[in-house]
Amino acid sequence: MTETIAIARLPASPRKRNAEATRAAILEAAKAQFALLGYDCAVLRDIAREAGVDVALVKRYFGGKEALFVEALKASFGPDGARDWDRTTFAHEMATMLADSPHVDEARTHRFQFLLRAAISPTTAPLLNVLVHDRFLEPIRQWLGGADADARARVLAASYIGFLVERLIRGDALQGREREVFIERVTAIFAVLVTDIEPQQGRNGPTV
């Protein structure tokens, strides 16, 4: 009798009891679900199922949905932060990355979807103001440096968000000429923002 059961167990991994591991599994599943669906649409039962545990453990380990969310949010914005980009190649690299998002650098795209959804939802927005500033705006500001770094960081962040949203809305990848043009223009935009000096006036488009 025991042998047949042992065979039947193969599909479900017989995970050993391990608080740390299950906690981590829940957190990982939560990060994915919250990024994909946002706080309101994500469902604890699904998170638990994805982690291979019971819902009740969410309460045991995190206290509740909101607490889990905050934890997942923090976990998503850990060390990375102020990645040191090369100033001379930044604009082009970022543009290319965005053009190929979300297929390239999936983890990064993922994290920012998370942040974006969190920042926009009226439920979670209040939890976020500090985090957005500390982990997102402030690193950009410091990296930019120069005059009016704060305002420029804001514009840079906003542009970045916009391109990300655009990619989020259209799922398909950019290709061929369209991709090239996208990269060209976006590179030009980031170049405007990285530059310390003010953009020259009178470039308000051709006077038709």
Place this chain on the structure above:
Amino acid sequence: MTETIAIARLPASPRKRNAEATRAAILEAAKAQFALLGYDCAVLRDIAREAGVDVALVKRYFGGKEALFVEALKASFGPDGARDWDRTTFAHEMATMLADSPHVDEARTHRFQFLLRAAISPTTAPLLNVLVHDRFLEPIRQWLGGADADARARVLAASYIGFLVERLIRGDALQGREREVFIERVTAIFAVLVTDIEPQQGRNGPTV
């Protein structure tokens, strides 16, 4: 007895029975709530209360929450569409408008919040792809004209969305020097996009 009751009625407006008016009232309340909270967080009871009617009427007039949402979405993107901007002043005007959003041109900000929330929520995104293209991207594309209008329209739309999100996340108004810098840079960005010719290469930031 009747007189005292008549006096007590003052606060609640004794609206006459009027199908068209109540339908309109519901739609108006729905537009506001959906824009403010998004599809998932908006509650039919609140919409009904704001419109001064019973929840059941939502079903009678619109069929259900999703149908009401679609209706509200269409109603929000009616005639406006391809407003004819002056090409020579577009960049600066738009930058200024965004800097002062949402306090100026509140209606416009409102509508785009609506669209944004709708586009991002996984619940409503499927309902939107066509609408976003027809009422948002396509008018921009036509207005832009020139080479690679499609790709440029995409970048323009994305930037616009980004700035809107930034303003949405921070509620407070830009002021003083910060506002000036914001307008300067954003103007430069839009200028890059309105222009038909490709941006000059090599402006990848100072070589430090």
Place this chain on the structure above:
DNA sequence: TCAGCAAGTCAATGGACGTTGACATGAACC
């Protein structure tokens, strides 16, 4: 004045979901 219908009200239903506490089970320690 009365029938008939549209407009509006009310209470109830059913599902989804976060939360909770009682219970079972495995491992570590005496």
Place this chain on the structure above:
DNA sequence: GGTTCATGTCAACGTCCATTGACTTGCTGA
């Protein structure tokens, strides 16, 4: 081997919310 505590399971409960259908009220036309 038995005790004990942490880990994991189970079956609810309560709430929120969209939906529904039966009921009431006011208007209109004969």
